[in-house]
Amino acid sequence: MNSIKDVTQYVSDVIERKRDLFTAASDKVWSFAETRFNEFQSAELLIQVLESEGFSIQRGVAGLETGFIASYGSGSPVIALLGEYDALADLSQEAGISTFSPVQPRGNGHGCGHNLLGVGALAAAVAVKDYLSAHPDTKGTVRFYGCPAEESGYGKTYLAREGYFKDADAALSWHPYSMNAVMHGSSNAVIHGTFTFKGISAHAAAAPHLGRSALDAVELMNIGANYMREHMPDQARVHYAITNTGGFAPNVVQAEAEVTYLVRAPKSAEVHSLFERLIKIAQGASLMTETEMNYKYEGACANLIPNSTLEKVLYQNLVALGVPAYDEDEYAFAKAIFESLPEQNKQEAKTLVGAELAARLTERPLPNFIAPYSDEREVFLGGSTDVADVSWNVPTAQCSTATMAFGTPLHTWQTVAQGKTTYAHKGMLLAAKAMAATAIESILNPEIVKEAQREFKERLGEEEYDCLVPADVHPPKQGA
Structure with a gap:
């Protein structure tokens, strides 16, 4: 199994066989909608799935009550897959409805799609585990990092500060979005x-x-x-x-x-x-x-350090997998969501993609393409992510896949409304396949990890990771 096609076909088959398991888990996390450091049901559900798949579990890592690490395999390279599962306050919304309709007034909702993010990374980890299990002579370790409180509290920062990424060789993550792309950029x-x-x-x-x-x-x-x-x-x-x-x-x-x-x-x-x-x-x-x-x-959390080496492999796998097919019902709901957006949001989204593509996506707001990759310049993200702290410790790459209609702003009820759609599930599983294929390629081809680490050291230069959270500050204990 040396070609991209062989690897992507393998992980696609594994993930499709377990599609129902993954989509059901994502929908349950969506319904739990737990916020920062309080994701007890969500974390426990993901742990149960990973235990049933043969992973060993380390709970309570870095003092995080809802943080954990699930591991499978032995030896190097060690590939980290980053999962999140926290929701946002005041974003309660019914699923599958294109008008504002809270399930519970002032309740929580997955307005950033972390129900999909966490389970997508989990699905990738399961696919890599299946490959290692089927090829016992292949040395390598896959780890799923259960990372709480990305929205506020920044669980990965504590994991990084306490050294939980020091022995990892590469890290992969993704984020739900309205486009299929591999990100090359920095952040605040x-x-x-x-x-x-x-x-x-x-x-x-x-x-x-x-x-x-x-x-x-x-x-x-x-x-x-x-x-x-x-x-x-x-x-x-x-x-x-x-x-x-x-x-x-x-x-x-x-x-x-x-x-x-x-x-x-x-x-x-x-x-x-x-x-x-x-x-x-x-x-x-x-x-x-x-x-x-x-x-x-x-x-x-710190600013993000990109890694072109890993990003290019991730992009190649995303292209090899191709985008999902959508039916007319999916396009119709995505169109209804797009029409529900404030006019200024629509106009900004159109401006970002250009007139020709905007005209197409306005009518059929689910992208049937993968955006071109370029590392000629870094795209700057005004927001922040604790993936950044991981990226200061290990070469890290991320992708995004379409789980929501064109123009949908994150942290809105429209994102919550789409969190259980069939097209959100398709985007989640596409990301899972791309990350799993990239992880397996990195295990089979040591030169990928070697070059990623060379680039990582070059980008840091003389700088070293300096955690912004003081040593005497610890995660809160919600369960006490």
Whole structure:
């Protein structure tokens, strides 16, 4: 089995035989819709599937209650497959409906498709395991990393900080999207911190001079952060949410208030510097209001390091597999989802792909092609991902496959609505096959891993991984 066609056919057959197992697992994770560090049902389901497939399980890795590593095989190379399964708050939505219809008001929903992401990576791991089992003379290890809290908390950062990728030779991941492509790019590093102010309550009319308003401190901090925006790198981002306003009575001076911030910048050193400036702004707000201020790290992740060597192999396998066929019912629902999008989202999506392709995808919003790959320049992603921390420790490549209609923005109810569709399942399994084939090729051809690692060292140069989460910060214990 030396040709791409042989490998892709093998993994395709394995994954198609177990299609029902994988799609059912993805749909269950969709229904659990558990958020950061609280993905107990989702993690347990994936563990059960992996145990039934012959993997050994290491639970509670890096202090993560919902994190785990499933392993099969022996020796090198060690191929890591990264799985996520956390949902987002306030994105509850019925499946298969093209109008906004929450299952539960203010409930959670898989608005980034991580139900598909986690099970897709799991399916890839199972296919590699089946290959190793069928070829006992082949040395190699496949690992599925169960990674919680990608959206907020960044589980992979803790795994990377504690050295769980140091003996891996390559890492593969993917993300649900509206296009089939292999990503070559970088991303913003991020630090997430929460700031709590404590003041003195008082009667706001009878004795306002006796009060010290924590809410005033939050508002002053936000004003200071807004002034900082003018004096930071162009691609940096600062955004916040007030998580505690101190109550609902305007005639009581608010004794406690809280605000949580995400600070992003293209490099880890830049985001660290910006966060230090934000701390000073909070201290200033505290001084102005005579309140006490405390802050805590909620999580952080680095900027992404691409790897052309692995990406090219992943792309070749994606092309060899080809895109799924869609029926008219699938096109019709995707069209209904596209029509539900705000007009500005439609226009932006059209602008990104050009007039000719936009016209085609507007009418039939499921792409029947794979976007060309190029590593001539890095595409910059304004968002952040804890896959980045893995990429600082081991050569890493990612792909995306179409699991949602053209133009669908992530973190929206439309993404949740499509999370159990047949075309979402098709995209998930396509990603699984591409990653599995790439992993098997890397095991069979040591020069792939050798070249990926050479490129990895060249890209880092003199830089070393410096985890943005301080050593004394640990994942929360939700199950305690």
